[in-house]
Amino acid sequence: MTPLRLALADLGFDRLRTMLSIAGMASVIVCAMLLGAMAAALSDFLAVPSTGSNLIILDGNYVDPSDSTLPDEVMRAAEALGPQLVSRVSPLFFRQLRVNDRLVQVRAAPLADWAGAQHLSLQSGRWPNIGNEVVIGEGLADSAGWNLGSVLIIYGRPMTVTGTFRSPGVAFAAVYMPLELARDLFGPDRLTQIVTVQVALGADGETVSARLAADPEIAGRFVVFYEDTYTRRNTELLRDLLNLMYVGSGLALLAVGMGAYMASALHLAERPRESALLRLSGFSVAQVSAYLLLRTEMLAAGAFCIGVPLASAWMSALYADGPAYVFNVPIRLTADPNRVAIFAALTALSAFAGALVSTAGLLRASVAQGLRS
Amino acid sequence: MDTPPVPRPLVDVVPLVRAEGLSRHYTRGSEIVDALADITLDIPRGAFAVVLGPSGCGKSTLLHLLGGIERPSQGAVTVDGVSLERASEAELTRFRRRSVGFIFQFYNLLPFISADENVALPLLAVGQARADALRAARAILDQMGLGARRGHRPAELSGGEQQRVAIARAIITRPPLILADEPTGDLDAAGAEAVVSMLRDLARDGQHTIVMATHNQRLVQASDQVIRLSSGRREPR
Ligand SMILES: Nc1ncnc2c1ncn2[C@@H]1O[C@H](COP(=O)(O)OP(=O)(O)O)[C@@H](O)[C@H]1O
Ligand SMILES: [Mg+2]
Numbered sequence: 326m327t328p329l330r331l332a333l334a335d336l337g338f339d340r341l342r343t344m345l346s347i348a349g350m351a352s353v354i355v356c357a358m359l360l361g362a363m364a365a366a367l368s369d370f371l372a373v374p375s376t377g378s379n380l381i382i383l384d385g386n387y388v389d390p391s392d393s394t395l396p397d398e399v400m401r402a403a404e405a406l407g408p409q410l411v412s413r414v415s416p417l418f419f420r421q422l423r424v425n426d427r428l429v430q431v432r433a434a435p436l437a438d439w440a441g442a443q444h445l446s447l448q449s450g451r452w453p454n455i456g457n458e459v460v461i462g463e464g465l466a467d468s469a470g471w472n473l474g475s476v477l478i479i480y481g482r483p484m485t486v487t488g489t490f491r492s493p494g495v496a497f498a499a500v501y502m503p504l505e506l507a508r509d510l511f512g513p514d515r516l517t518q519i520v521t522v523q524v525a526l527g528a529d530g531e532t533v534s535a536r537l538a539a540d541p542e543i544a545g546r547f548v549v550f551y552e553d554t555y556t557r558r559n560t561e562l563l564r565d566l567l568n569l570m571y572v573g574s575g576l577a578l579l580a581v582g583m584g585a586y587m588a589s590a591l592h593l594a595e596r597p598r599e600s601a602l603l604r605l606s607g608f609s610v611a612q613v614s615a616y617l618l619l620r621t622e623m624l625a626a627g628a629f630c631i632g633v634p635l636a637s638a639w640m641s642a643l644y645a646d647g648p649a650y651v652f653n654v655p656i657r658l659t660a661d662p663n664r665v666a667i668f669a670a671l672t673a674l675s676a677f678a679g680a681l682v683s684t685a686g687l688l689r690a691s692v693a694q695g696l697r698s
Numbered sequence: 699m700d701t702p703p704v705p706r707p708l709v710d711v712v713p714l715v716r717a718e719g720l721s722r723h724y725t726r727g728s729e730i731v732d733a734l735a736d737i738t739l740d741i742p743r744g745a746f747a748v749v750l751g752p753s754g755c756g757k758s759t760l761l762h763l764l765g766g767i768e769r770p771s772q773g774a775v776t777v778d779g780v781s782l783e784r785a786s787e788a789e790l791t792r793f794r795r796r797s798v799g800f801i802f803q804f805y806n807l808l809p810f811i812s813a814d815e816n817v818a819l820p821l822l823a824v825g826q827a828r829a830d831a832l833r834a835a836r837a838i839l840d841q842m843g844l845g846a847r848r849g850h851r852p853a854e855l856s857g858g859e860q861q862r863v864a865i866a867r868a869i870i871t872r873p874p875l876i877l878a879d880e881p882t883g884d885l886d887a888a889g890a891e892a893v894v895s896m897l898r899d900l901a902r903d904g905q906h907t908i909v910m911a912t913h914n915q916r917l918v919q920a921s922d923q924v925i926r927l928s929s930g931r932r933e934p935r
Contacts, residue, residue: 327822331811338810602806605767606867607795607823610787692767696806697758 328616331603332623335616347627350584354632354672355639357577361668362640362658364570371560371567378530379442379552380522382543391419395517395547402542403522410533413523415442418507418516419499424477427469430499431479433507433516442523443492445501449473450488459502460488468498480510493556521552578668581625582675589621590683601695617684618677625676633665712779714874714907715741715764720773722759733759735930737773741909741923743874746901748918749911751927757911760927761877764909765798766790778874795824799868799876803883805860807852807867814839814848817866824871838866842896858889865896869906876900878910882917894920 336343382403384393395416403414415438422431436452439445448463450473459479461471466489471477475486477500490501508516522537524530530551537549557564593600600613608616637660644658720737723730734756741747749757762768763775766782767790775782778797785793799820800806807816815822817835822828839848842862852860861881868876878897882890898920900906910917918924926933 327828330828334815335810598806599808601767602808603819603823604791605765605794605800605806606819607791607871608819609791609823612823691762691769693759693762694768696762696767696802 328612328619331616332620335599335620336623343624343627346584346588346624347631350581350588350625350628350676351632351635353577353580353584354628354668355636357574357581358633358636358660358665358668359639359658360570360574360577361664362636362660364567364574365661365664366657366659367563367567367570371563377553378524378533379444380524380530380534380537380549381552381555382520382522382537382547382549383518385546385548389421390518391421393518394514395520397517398542399547400517400520402540403520403537405540406533406536408525410525410528410536411522412525413438413442413521415521415523416504416517417443417519417521418504418511419518420511422479424479424500425469425471429465429469431502431507432499433502433504434521436503436505438521439490439501442521443501445490445492448489448491450486453487453503453506455503455505457482457484457506458487459484459500459506460490461486461501462499463489463491465498465500482510578671578675581628581672582679584628584679585621585625585676586679586683588624589617589680592620593617593683597695597698601692601698604692605696614684618680621676621680622673625672629669629672633660633668636660713740714743714745715739715775715777715909717764717775718773720760720763720770720775722756722763722768722771732930734763737932739925739932741907743907744901744904745922746898746908746920747910747923747925748921749909749925749927750913750915750918752913755927756930757913757927758879759930760925761800761879761909761911764875765800765877766793767800795820795871797873797875799871799873801861801864801868801876801878801881803880805852805857805864805884807860807863809852812849812851813844813855813863816852816863817870819867820871834870835866838870839863842866857884858886858892861885861889861893862896865893869900872905874905874907876906876908878908880912881910882912882914 382395382399383390384395387393400414400416403411415434418433420431422429424431434443439452445460447460450460453459459477461469461477466472471486473486473488476483477486478484479500479502484502502510504516522533524533534549534551537543543549600617603613603616604610640658640660717737717739720734721732722734723732725731737760749760751757759768763770763782764777766777766780766785770783773783777793780789780793780797782790782793807813808819814832814835817838818828818831821831821834836845836848839845842865844859844862844866847855847859847863852863855863861884865881868878876897881893881897885893894910894917897908897910901908901922910921
């Protein structure tokens with residue numbers, strides 16, 4: 326009787342117990358898979374390309390920059406540093422507005438700066454011409470179900486979507502319009518909430534930043550950040566969430582090991598005699614260990630074979646009416662084959678460790694002790 | 699006229715089992731229990747020895763020490779040429795495979811495999827091909843009148859049948875020593891008689907030495923040698 330055959334016979338003997346053990350571990354594997362998929366989706370999203378040494382200036386007294394207004398002196402102070410240090414200074418306007426019954430961030434910047442200082446890249450359609458035309462971030466297109474040709478009512482005026490863009494940072498959920506259109510719509514005043522400063526090629530960002538911060542027009546009232554730093558600060562919540570998910574899916578995998586430990590410890594506690602009997606019949610400690618480990622690995626494999634398809638089915642069901650959204654971020658959950666393979670390895674490993682811990686003590690005891698229990 | 703002594707064959711001179719000053723104590727909390735104290739005995743090959751004494755006198759402990767499934771606290775025990783008190787775990791495994799078969803009061807069969815698989819276990823443990831091992835197991839079960847029951851799990855067999863399966867398992871490797879711990883304790887009179895006569899036959903064919911523990915005075919009649927225990931000590935005759 327090979328250890329494998331023994332394990333199969335044993336598991337087949339008490340089917341109800343076997344199924345309960347498998348179901349318990351499978352539910353934990355589903356959790357681990359879902360959390361892992363969410364973490365992966367979030368980390369994909371958070372792996373935003375850098376905006377390099379772009380600097381931004383904003384009003385340090387406001388929590389939400391859209392409440393503030395930067396005077397023209399700020400832009401002029403930045404421009405005064407000259408082309409050696411600064412290649413472009415671009416004003417950015419933004420408002421939180423209700424657009425077609427959704428809360429949307431509407432941004433405006435000079436059209437000429439979109440691809441440069443604002444780091445937008447066109448994904449579909451075209452950039453707006455003069456007229457009531459806007460582009461939308463692909464995250465927004467996805468979550469709101471808007472696409473090319475959609476008409477958005479912005480500040481009471483119908484606007485046509487001419488394209489979708491991708492951008493680093495937090496503009497994924499924004500509507501962009503040319504500054505001229507914003508001026509027409511909202512009036513010419515108070516249209517700058519953030520000044521984006523593109524540091525000249527070859528210039529040192531730190532130097533530019535320090536010069537700006539020390540400028541009499543800026544010092545005391547306005548603050549200077551790297552745009553990346555600002556983005557990171559804005560996505561901090563998501564990052565925390567991501568870390569939580571990593572921890573959660575790690576804990577879930579640990580729970581698989583615990584489940585294996587429990588299943589095998591329970592088995593040994595209930596029927597300590599069996600392993601003693603095997604040793605009595607001439608099985609070595611190694612052979613008995615192999616049987617017990619295989620038994621646990623087979624439970625884990627069963628749990629995996631149920632848990633993974635269940636998790637995948639769940640994810641595609643969640644997905645049936647579009648992706649899930651976390652803070653307007655489309656989260657696509659997928660059972661990526663690489664991740665499944667890693668999970669398989671980790672599940673096997675944690676089950677192995679769990680079984681090893683529970684069997685080690687038992688097999689150190691004498692055969693007679695096992696028989697007496 | 700004096701005749702020089704005829705040298706007896708070696709097998710008769712060296713007993714199969716030899717114990718000297720064998721002791722085993724257990725700690726139960728702060729208390730030390732002398733389960734077995736200072737046992738010295740020889741059991742020759744082919745003997746049917748009975749270990750007799752009331753419950754708790756140390757019979758099982760003695761059998762466990764002789765079978766290499768428990769280590770002595772003191773003393774020496776040599777069985778079939780192996781010094782068990784010194785043997786490593788690997789040596790003990792080899793000893794169990796080759797030299798000893800166990801029979802218990804409550805049969806101790808694995809519940810999740812069939813009768814023939816239970817009997818074949820000792821052969822499968824040493825890596826014999828499954829088909830061969832099962833064939834050998836079925837041959838023994840046939841001899842014992844259990845041929846029709848070979849595919850049944852232990853729970854589907856009567857006590858007497860389970861005990862015969864257990865005996866078949868104990869003898870399938872033809873070990874020189876068979877240790878039977880109260881093998882009749884759970885059986886009715888007829889079943890008990892059948893088991894005892896089976897063990898006696900095993901001893902009689904000279905291939906096996908039987909050591910049977912019992913508290914039943916009447917079973918002594920069948921034996922060649924009686925080892926009386928009382929509170930872990932051997933009683934002088
Ligand atoms: N593992 C153990 N731990 C503590 N005490 C034990 C252990 N095994 C046996 N004993 C004690 O040793 C004594 C002899 O036990 P045992 O050999 O089983 O006797 P018998 O088989 O004659 O009934 C008993 O008092 C028993 O309680
Ligand atoms: Mg006993």
